[in-house]
Amino acid sequence: MNLIFSSRVPMECKSELEDLLFFNPRQHRVRDGILDALQQFGHPRLEETEAGLQVRVGDHEAQTLFAFGRERPEQAPVGAVVFLRTSREEISIIHVAVEEDYALHGSREGVGLGVTLVEKVKDIASRIVGVQRIVFFYRRQVVIRL
Amino acid sequence: MNEFLKQLAETLEISEIKETDELKAFPEWDSLAVLSVIAMLDANYRVNLRAADFNAVKSVAELFNLVQSKKRA
Numbered sequence: 001m002n003l004i005f006s007s008r009v010p011m012e013c014k015s016e017l018e019d020l021l022f023f024n025p026r027q028h029r030v031r032d033g034i035l036d037a038l039q040q041f042g043h044p045r046l047e048e049t050e051a052g053l054q055v056r057v058g059d060h061e062a063q064t065l066f067a068f069g070r071e072r073p074e075q076a077p078v079g080a081v082v083f084l085r086t087s088r089e090e091i092s093i094i095h096v097a098v099e100e101d102y103a104l105h106g107s108r109e110g111v112g113l114g115v116t117l118v119e120k121v122k123d124i125a126s127r128i129v130g131v132q133r134i135v136f137f138y139r140r141q142v143v144i145r146l
Numbered sequence: 147m148n149e150f151l152k153q154l155a156e157t158l159e160i161s162e163i164k165e166t167d168e169l170k171a172f173p174e175w176d177s178l179a180v181l182s183v184i185a186m187l188d189a190n191y192r193v194n195l196r197a198a199d200f201n202a203v204k205s206v207a208e209l210f211n212l213v214q215s216k217k218r219a
Contacts, residue, residue, distance in 0.1 A: 096177070104176045114177025115197040139178060142185045145194075 002070045003113070005120055008052040009066050009077055016076035017046060017053060020097050033138030037094045040137075044082065044095060055082050057094060065120055067102075067113055078102050081117035089132040091125045093118060096138075122146065150210050157186045165207040169200075183209075193217055 042058015067079035079098035104112030136142035
């Protein structure tokens, strides 16, 4: 997949980003996990900052990584992963959203952008002292050791 | 192989899996499923697969063979 990754989204992509994060048609498949995440961390929302749009989750300063398709002129993100450090040893991924074309059964080749985004988080986590595992909050038994 | 099939079926929440089954043919085969399988293989087989490893894998038997080769490596 020909992608660029960034922690920032231009302000003019707010509508597309809202669609991606909050109106994803496959969200029903992980409904219970989403409800758990909302209960534990609070509601995610978009915040406008000088650097662009950022995702905030309740009172937590979540980290977000966005994926952009190189071929797409409109510059809207095609995927996003939201994660938090929930303990010294643990990073929790609390939200992943990808455009349908980039999902595992989508028209793009490859293993699916959702997995690629989680691997990006794994790469980031491996550089943070003390972090030993990533927990996928939608399905708590999914623990990825570093 | 039987134990592997059982563990894979439990991970994907499918009642039965055969070694000839194609992974992408399962409606349950999505990004979350791939991550669940990666976590299961790490926990049960101490094999740490990357997403790219799945690009060359089509069937359950091919996944089993990949796990065996990684265990030997």
